[in-house]
Amino acid sequence: MATTEKTAVVDVVVVGMGPGGESVAGELAAAGLKVVGVESGLVGGECPYYGCVPSKMMIRAGNAVAEGLRIPGLAGQAQITADFSVVAKRIRAEATDDWDDAVAAKRFTDKGGHLIRGTGRLAGPREVTVSMPDGGERTFRARLAVVLNPGTNPALPSDPSLSGTPFWTNREAVQATEAPASLVVWGAGPIAVELAQAFARFGSKVTVVARGPGLLSREEPQAAKLLAEVFHSEGIKILNNTNITAVRHSAGGFRIEATDSAGKVKRLRAEKFLVATGRTMALAPLNLSGAGIEWDGKTAPSVDPHLQLAEGLYLIGDAAGAGAFTHMSMYQGNIVSGHILAKHAKQADRGSAESHAVPRVTFTDPEIGAVGLSEKQAREAGLSIRVGLTEVSASTRGWIHKSGNQGFIKVIEDTQTGVLVGATSMGPHGGEVLSALVLAVHARIPVATLKTMIYAYPTFHRAIAQALADLK
Numbered sequence: 001m002a003t004t005e006k007t008a009v010v011d012v013v014v015v016g017m018g019p020g021g022e023s024v025a026g027e028l029a030a031a032g033l034k035v036v037g038v039e040s041g042l043v044g045g046e047c048p049y050y051g052c053v054p055s056k057m058m059i060r061a062g063n064a065v066a067e068g069l070r071i072p073g074l075a076g077q078a079q080i081t082a083d084f085s086v087v088a089k090r091i092r093a094e095a096t097d098d099w100d101d102a103v104a105a106k107r108f109t110d111k112g113g114h115l116i117r118g119t120g121r122l123a124g125p126r127e128v129t130v131s132m133p134d135g136g137e138r139t140f141r142a143r144l145a146v147v148l149n150p151g152t153n154p155a156l157p158s159d160p161s162l163s164g165t166p167f168w169t170n171r172e173a174v175q176a177t178e179a180p181a182s183l184v185v186w187g188a189g190p191i192a193v194e195l196a197q198a199f200a201r202f203g204s205k206v207t208v209v210a211r212g213p214g215l216l217s218r219e220e221p222q223a224a225k226l227l228a229e230v231f232h233s234e235g236i237k238i239l240n241n242t243n244i245t246a247v248r249h250s251a252g253g254f255r256i257e258a259t260d261s262a263g264k265v266k267r268l269r270a271e272k273f274l275v276a277t278g279r280t281m282a283l284a285p286l287n288l289s290g291a292g293i294e295w296d297g298k299t300a301p302s303v304d305p306h307l308q309l310a311e312g313l314y315l316i317g318d319a320a321g322a323g324a325f326t327h328m329s330m331y332q333g334n335i336v337s338g339h340i341l342a343k344h345a346k347q348a349d350r351g352s353a354e355s356h357a358v359p360r361v362t363f364t365d366p367e368i369g370a371v372g373l374s375e376k377q378a379r380e381a382g383l384s385i386r387v388g389l390t391e392v393s394a395s396t397r398g399w400i401h402k403s404g405n406q407g408f409i410k411v412i413e414d415t416q417t418g419v420l421v422g423a424t425s426m427g428p429h430g431g432e433v434l435s436a437l438v439l440a441v442h443a444r445i446p447v448a449t450l451k452t453m454i455y456a457y458p459t460f461h462r463a464i465a466q467a468l469a470d471l472k
């Protein structure tokens with residue numbers, strides 16, 4: 001029977017239990033507030049079940065295969081029989097509990113939180129109505145705050161029609177039990193390149209179809225060019241300036257028509273077809289207008305430095321538009337918890353959201369770590385800049401590393417302030433090397449000070465000193 005009850009009054013309602021929402025809801029419940037967490041899917045959100053964690057398990061496994069193939073020339077001979085079923089099992093057993101969130105749900109309820117399964121929508125700035133799976137509805141009025149953390153869903157191009165075909169998004173790709181013999185990947189963003197390389201390392205014949213002139217359009221052009229070279233060397237085909245114009249599926253698999261900007265048509269066949277053409281913010285079902293918030297239906301609605309859409313109504317995570325990364329969702333969640341506890345429990349505020357040093361790592365091999373502005377963004381922002389670049393392979397550690405040593409470090413200095421405003425670290429462990437650069441950009445450490453630092457020999461991060469010496 002459908003459950004419909006009169007309005008319940010609580011302290012805080014969190015709608016969407018992604019990484020940030022789960023952490024806000026858990027912290028506030030543990031602090032003794034009466035917190036309702038509303039979740040329509042899995043507690044924890046995209047990252048642990050369909051995103052970061054399973055994809056990085058696939059990448060870790062694929063990288064182990066690639067490292068094994070680098071043994072000749074370094075350490076003798078190796079025979080490798082890559083078997084995707086090992087990582088597929090690991091994703092089920094260790095990462096996702098076979099896509100069951102019982103452990104995550106218990107983690108929240110053990111802190112005293114109340115979990116309501118269903119889809120939430122705003123009935124007012126502090127009122128949330130939940131449509132429950134049994135068809136019933138419940139409404140909660142929050143005395144202190146409502147926190148929205150709805151995340152995103154895969155964006156599917158409407159043309160050509162994909163309907164009736166068993167295409168993959170990231171959600172199906174991470175549930176694969178074997179690597180397909182052949183795979184067409186539509187899109188050239190982080191999801192596309194990470195999964196393309198992971199499957200290729202398990203023997204899939206992969207073709208990446210990029211709408212633009214290359215891979216990873218948001219990264220430095222040097223990163224996109226080098227990754228394309230690595231993909232070519234690993235047998236991954238890339239079709240640039242190309243769109244997909246027809247998709248058919250039959251017992252023989254996918255038949256895909258790809259048309260380049262000159263109108264030349266290529267016919268591709270593939271066992272599987274992964275659509276990775278971006279994300280749409282899951283804001284529509286939230287009925288923002290129910291709380292008097294205007295939304296254009298496309299871009300992230302604006303929030304104040306404490307992530308508030310209106311007094312006591314917060315928006316965090318991918319849908320807040322400051323970077324679609326788990327660390328951003330959690331960073332914002334921490335600011336929101338701090339703000340709520342400062343206002344209502346006399347705790348110290350944790351400051352407001354800063355956006356000048358947002359880091360990101362694309363976990364291809366070589367890894368691409370980046371922070372702050374790219375050279376293009378800095379020039380477009382009208383900054384007067386100097387740029388320094390050094391090749392990882394030319395550093396002592398890169399030379400010692402030999403196979404798999406491709407990469408570079410690029411730094412961008414604002415000459416007015418003498419601090420770095422952006423940097424990229426591509427190479428072996430590029431995401432780890434990035435940490436020093438994130439600190440420099442975040443803390444606005446003068447380049448003159450960075451140049452006096454002692455960089456351990458022979459590390460990959462020592463190449464940062466070379467990049468700084470190259471600033472011109």
Ligand SMILES: Cc1cc2nc3c(=O)[nH]c(=O)nc-3n(C[C@H](O)[C@H](O)[C@H](O)COP(=O)(O)OP(=O)(O)OC[C@H]3O[C@@H](n4cnc5c(N)ncnc54)[C@H](O)[C@@H]3O)c2cc1C
Nearest residue numbers: 016018040041045046051052120151317318324325326329
């Ligand atoms: C393949 C892939 C790989 C990725 N790899 C990385 C990575 O390596 N590093 C990284 O930092 N980021 C990565 N990301 C991005 C990362 O997954 C997201 O940034 C992260 O999940 C944070 O999203 P979020 O907090 O906005 O919410 P989400 O994780 O999207 O969770 C939102 C939750 O809200 C629920 N929900 C939505 N609307 C409602 C509603 N109205 N009522 C109730 N519940 C609702 C959803 O069911 C969902 O559980 C990856 C993403 C993908 C797809």
Ligand SMILES: NC(=O)c1ccc[n+]([C@@H]2O[C@H](COP(=O)([O-])OP(=O)(O)OC[C@H]3O[C@@H](n4cnc5c(N)ncnc54)[C@H](O)[C@@H]3O)[C@@H](O)[C@H]2O)c1
Nearest residue numbers: 157187188189190191192211276277278279324361362363
């Ligand atoms: N390692 C990481 O941190 C990581 C990994 C994966 C995803 N993510 C996050 O998830 C977000 C989404 O990733 P993504 O790869 O889907 O998005 P994206 O927006 O970065 O890339 C989308 C790609 O699809 C193409 N595209 C978009 N619309 C198209 C259309 N109509 N026709 C043809 N091509 C089209 C774009 O040109 C682009 O190459 C990322 O921006 C990132 O924030 C992070």
